[in-house]
Amino acid sequence: MPDFEIKEKFYLNNEPFQIISGAIHYFRVIPEYWRDRLEKLKNMGCNTVETYIPWNFHETQKGKFNWQGMHDVERFIQTAQDLGLYMIIRPSPYICAEWEAGGLPAWLFAEKGMKVRCSYKPYLDHVTDYYKVLMPKLVPHLVTNGGNIILMQIENEYGYYGDDTEYLDFLANTMKSLGVNVPFVTSDGPWGLAFKNGQHPEALPTGNFGTNCQKQFGVMQNQMPQNKPLMCMEFWAGWFDAWGNPFKMRSVLKWNKKDFEYTIKNGHNINIYMFHGGTNFGFTNGANYYATLMPDTTSYDYDAPVTEDGRLTKKYYAFRNILKKYKQVPDVTFSTEIKQISYGKVKCIQTADLLSNKDLISSPIKSHSPLSMEEAGQSTGYILYTTTLKNGEAPQNVMFNACNDRLQGFCAGKKMFTAYDKKITRGIHYKFPFTLLDSKVWPLNGSSDAEVQFLVENVGRVNFGHKLVKQKKGITDDVIINGHMHYGWNNYPLSFDEEQYNTLITRANWSQGSSAQSKNPAFFMFEFDAKQTGDTFLNFKGWGKGFAFVNGFNIGRFWDKGPQKKLYIPGPLLKQGKNTIIIFETEGKRKDYISLDACSKA
Secondary structure, eight states: OOOEEESSSEEETTEEOOOEEEEEOGGGSOGGGHHHHHHHHHHHTOOEEEEEOOHHHHEEETTEEOOSGGGOHHHHHHHHHHTTOEEEEEOOSOOOTTBGGGGOOGGGGGSTTOOOSSSOHHHHHHHHHHHHHHHHHHGGGBGGGTSSEEEEESOSSGGGTOOOHHHHHHHHHHHHHTTOOSOEEEEEOSSHHHHHHTOOTTEEEEEEESSOHHHHHHHHHTTSOTTOOOEEEEEESSOOOBTTOSSOOOOOHHHHHHHHHHHHHTTOEEEEEEEEOOBOOTTOBOEEESSSEEEBOSBOOTTOSBOTTSOBOHHHHHHHHHHHHHSOOOOOOOOOOOOBOOOEEEEEEEEEEHHHHHHHHOOOEEESSOOOTTTTTOOSEEEEEEEEEOTTOOOOEEEESSEESEEEEEETTEEEEEEEGGGGTSSTTOOEEOTTOOTTTSOOSSOOOEEEEEEEEEOOOBOSSTTTTOOOOEEOSOEEETTEEEOOEEEEEEOOOHHHHHHHHHHSOOEESOOTTOOSOEEEEEEEEESSOOBEEEEOTTOOEEEEEETTEEEEEEETTSSOOEEEEOGGGOOSEEEEEEEEEOSSOOOSEEEEESOSOO
């Protein structure tokens, strides 16, 4: 069987092997395009592909796993092997990756006292259960078993998070006990304690950085075991975008070229992060939290050598030309035909209001106090809370002790307020007034009970830093209405998964036309006929905030604050004949049409 060793260099079958890798996340690319993206990686001159494995993508509920379709990581690994590519797998329970909660399942946070990424036994027990399912799927693909996996990572940037060496021991020992016998790696920024704390005696330390490779490799070498190969596990040749950024993030190509050539020329090892970024479909985007909550955009283009929709960039050809100076670079014939098609304007044909359809599309959970998303058995999406003020009590103001992330309040069929992040609480004495209520819309004579509704959106769990354990979403404490605690709630989970989508289509009361003048959260249905299918982009200019289904597939969130202006729709999601798009919009900013464009540029 083949063998892979770490000495002063990497050795494959006793021959020196320079790792030239690119990151492609199978979970951000539809399976129909996996081969295309991998062929383009090989054609650029890479010999290896790297991917994370997000725990929450596979174990969506405790003990319930999904390995089908986009979740079929073994198919992705086998496709890479069929093309002669080796693999680096990073299956740490935590991956960061600008992914929801860094890959940690939301159901972990429903457990009282949960501690993650440390030697907390309940957490370790969950990791063990997960690895007992995951590792048997990876072990047959190890290079030592005739497969193509040459390296496995035991944790991800752990030096930025903690210093629990027993936890790192646990991860390494658990993987070994389940049959993993290829070399281990860790990856951290090469600066100070971050690099030191993330190391493990059985793993090769690797670095994550994007500029000045010569200097960074020198910094690493001074903190590593002697006579070991140097590798940049994440060569940041671009960067990700967050909603609200003033512009799309771009790297400086001349710096990228200088650093990439230095690394290749000097025999160091490199993994381009990202080679192809792909898309945060559905509600899978993560967020960062420093001064405020900054959720990442749906597009994970990353200014990568291959764009979100698979086009080759100047960066791609620049890296390929550098590799051709030092390596044999194959000319690969791309086997997947990809077209870009503009379908033009598509008229809205039906509308369904959320508040009036809530009982038709979701089953309420009754509770004394509001339930968090996790307590309601939900991970992502939205959750709607309703309650009734009895005996004619008119709502005058409301206070929230704890609520995440984005809140909208309604009463008497009108939107009262919208609040985000820290502005929801603003200290315990802040009260949201129901300023739009008057005698014309609300009887104040004690003759009617009032239903108040609060819609809360999880905009994306933090994926980096020490807020990982503070990720409960929705209303997570009692609500104070008119100066007193209010009890008796209905909690409506709105995860908008496949089952709820089908319920929405078949059970909601749809009305003809667009009702674009409505301000309440609503669903808008569009239909168009396609004579041929191809990649296209949903231009959401004129729309506020929400997400979109394409033939039942959640292609992700939109938000008019930018910088992203269009949502990518891969061609295989469409079909010849009738196609259905449903948009959920919450801000009252909408048109009676959408546009499907062939180009991603605004």
